[in-house]
Amino acid sequence: MAPKVAIIGAGFGGLCMAIRLERAGIRSYTVFEKADDLGGTWRDNSYPGAGCDIPSHLYSYSFEKYASWTRRYPGQPEILGYLSHCADKYDVRRKIRFGTEVRRAAFDGRHWRLTTTHGEEGEQTEPTEATESFDMMVVSVGQLNRPHLPEIPGMSDFAGTSFHSARWNHDHDLTGRQVAVIGTGSSAAQLIPPVAAQAGRLHVFQRTPNWVIPKPDAAFGPLTRLALHYVPGLQRAYREAVYRYGEATLYPALAQGWSAGLLRKQALRHLREQVPDPVLRAKLTPDYPIGCKRVVIDSRFYPALTRDNVDVITDKIVRITPRGVETTEGLREVDTIVYATGFRSTEFLAPMEVTGRGGRSLSERWARGAEAYLGISVPEFPNMFLLYGPNTNLGHNSIIFMLECQVNHIMACLPRVAGQGPIEVRPEVMAAWTRRLDAAMDRMVWGSGCQSWYKTAEGRVTNNWPGPTPLYRRLTARPPGDAYRPSPAG
């Protein structure tokens, strides 16, 4: 009999899992989604200018090529439209329970008991709690789903309007306003150009400069779109070329190989060409190796910073007052603060409480940093599989590729789950995986003296995959074999 599967999250990962089950004829699954729509990060991040810096044709499922992309790099509404199209085409929307958050998941020796609450955040009535059992649980809650708000004294005293980039306040018109943007990561780089064009004055607070390389975005002309639609194999060839480019040129830079110097030169040239003022240029020049933090891929960010109504402030923020942002050099009066301050990326699965075999707590197991075999499986947590789990993020290629590899692996585990009952990854396999990962991590640039969302406060890189992605595909394509064992009692 097909196992009863709970999928948590209806973003790119959860939908991919649901579609693969559906296509395999397995209908005994339920997708839990805490929000009232699908899309995950692409539903949440609706700030002006939101989009993806991975080309459209690669930022999509391999099994659902899409001829309708209008641009080389997709904007957020288009990505959300694509996901909606996939959910409808493969008929998985009917299986999503919207507005239902999984609060707790506990393994009872045979099944996962999920405690859910129904009701949207902020609703007047108390959410109702329910419990349901499943044979297997696929957790796909993303790495960037919980906004990080900084702890700056006085934040709650601010008299104006403030919000996080991933919780954009669309009712708040920025026309002519005095705006502060705190943070200069990828989200800030995308939202600053449209905000600068609308605001009266924009104060950009930068703590650490990022390396920025150009984004050669353009709308596809009608002929290109027709060709991509009708010429056999063209879309596949284009997708493959984009994928290989990332592996052949960007990956070696992150592994501190031959292209690191070239990438650095490209970024410095981009800065020189777009920022004529040497004082501003100095502020924007990073002093750490390129790739250590996520490289920003954008061609509109620097020009926005050179506008007359934009200031880049690098003085340390001391506090927020009712009237604005105070730095060591004085107060910047503003009526709006946008916190483009990133996500709580190393707290995988939080705030969900997960307890595995014998009541083991996942948060205790991961106290020194999250880890999972292939980024997918955790010893003592039988029949629990993760999508976009620890060490599966990329700085150089498409996450959708990685998600599909993970779903392949889970699908390969499925017959064993169905035939043998609970299975779990062997502890010695997990230990060998961690050793291998640590060794590979040593040559990567992420440990080279910067702080980033890729690592814990203690400096352990828990988010990124340190190898080339074809290797990850090979590893996840292998039959699960001896890596798993029937789950022992207790």
Ligand code: N01
């Ligand atoms: O977040 P971030 P993000 N005081 O963590 C600053 C993906 N993404 O939302 O560098 C002052 O990168 C912080 O400063 P510092 C992409 O993978 C993808 O921008 O820590 N500043 C930094 O500047 C990306 O990497 C797309 O010194 C504070 C900023 O806030 C990831 O999402 C588009 C501060 C946070 O930057 C996250 O990007 C957008 C404080 N107390 C995002 N605390 C694509 O195109 C934090 N900061 C695919």
